[in-house]
Amino acid sequence: xxxxxxxxxxxxxxxxxxxxxxxxxxxxxxxxxxxxxxxxxxxxxxxxxxxxxxxxxxxxxxxxxxxxxxxxxxxxxxxxxxxxxxxxxxxxxxxxxxxxxxxxxxxxxxxxxxxxxxxxxxxxxxxxxxxxxxxxxxxxxxxxxxxxxxxxxxxxxxxxxxxxxxxxxxxxxxxxxxxxxxxxxxxxxxxxxxxxxxxxxxxxxxxxxxxxxxxxxxxxxxxxxxxxxxxxxxxxxxxxxxxxxxxxxxxxxxxxxxxxxxxxxxxxxxxxxxxxxxxxxxxxxxxxxxxxxxxxxxx
Numbered sequence: 001x002x003x004x005x006x007x008x009x010x011x012x013x014x015x016x017x018x019x020x021x022x023x024x025x026x027x028x029x030x031x032x033x034x035x036x037x038x039x040x041x042x043x044x045x046x047x048x049x050x051x052x053x054x055x056x057x058x059x060x061x062x063x064x065x066x067x068x069x070x071x072x073x074x075x076x077x078x079x080x081x082x083x084x085x086x087x088x089x090x091x092x093x094x095x096x097x098x099x100x101x102x103x104x105x106x107x108x109x110x111x112x113x114x115x116x117x118x119x120x121x122x123x124x125x126x127x128x129x130x131x132x133x134x135x136x137x138x139x140x141x142x143x144x145x146x147x148x149x150x151x152x153x154x155x156x157x158x159x160x161x162x163x164x165x166x167x168x169x170x171x172x173x174x175x176x177x178x179x180x181x182x183x184x185x186x187x188x189x190x191x192x193x194x195x196x197x198x199x200x201x202x203x204x205x206x207x208x209x210x211x212x213x214x215x216x217x218x219x220x221x222x223x224x225x226x227x228x229x230x231x232x233x234x235x236x237x238x239x240x241x242x243x244x245x246x247x248x249x250x251x252x253x254x255x256x257x258x259x260x261x262x263x264x265x266x267x268x269x270x271x272x273x274x275x276x277x278x279x280x281x282x283x284x285x286x287x288x289x290x291x292x293x294x295x296x297x298x299x
Contacts, residue, residue, distance in 0.1 A: 056117035056198020093225035119207035
């Protein structure tokens with residue numbers, strides 16, 4: 001089990017609720033944060049609670065399967081998915097894991113990582129995997145919707161102008177970060193909607209809470225490396241020899257395919273070395289609750 005002092009637990013809880021900032025895990029570890037719990041109050045919805053803890057709506061639902069997202073019972077204790085295995089990447093720049101609906105911003109010069117929920121492209125307008133960089137940053141951006149988007153809106157009875165000016169009606173919100181990938185059509189941006197963070201709702205761009213994109217916009221610069229990955233299963237072999245798996249629901253792509261959800265080969269090798277069956281790992285993959293599950297307990 002991961003053991004921390006009470007002071008460290010309190011620090012992590014406070015940090016996750018405010019910009020989700022964590023020091024890099026100690027050498028050999030890849031887990032940050034601690035699981036939190038929330039006692040539902042009368043009238044609260046999962047959307048309210050997700051905003052309070054700055055976690056994604058679907059992530060909160062996955063960690064609490066069977067709970068009514070609109071009318072959770074008062075007094076019910078929800079699991080807050082505020083612990084994560086870091087993606088298997090170098091700790092630099094921005095990393096967006098589509099399957100997690102999370103954005104990681106690594107600051108190696110400060111030895112910290114910041115974690116945010118994001119909205120991504122809906123089925124048919126998938127956000128692609130990519131390795132790219134920031135090419136442009138705009139405050140109070142205008143939006144020039146492509147013809148395909150204007151036609152889509154028109155089918156729903158909404159006629160979009162050729163250019164949507166900055167302001168409360170602009171779906172890009174107050175800040176937009178353009179990525180160099182392809183023709184530069186993909187953005188990390190804010191939103192003028194209350195709903196949709198931590199969901200597949202966009203036309204392919206990466207959508208953030210207004211307060212989160214405000215914070216990120218003022219931290220990053222043109223040229224920063226950005227990677228978009230799709231990693232629904234993550235594993236961690238910790239320094240104390242415990243092993244964890246974190247499984248998320250795989251994305252359905254435009255062609256109807258999903259990534260295979262099987263026990264990763266690396267994890268199979270570790271389990272064989274420890275002479276442990278893969279029963280818990282397979283159960284975690286079926287559950288897809290998006291939180292780290294211990295499959296081998298430390299000696």
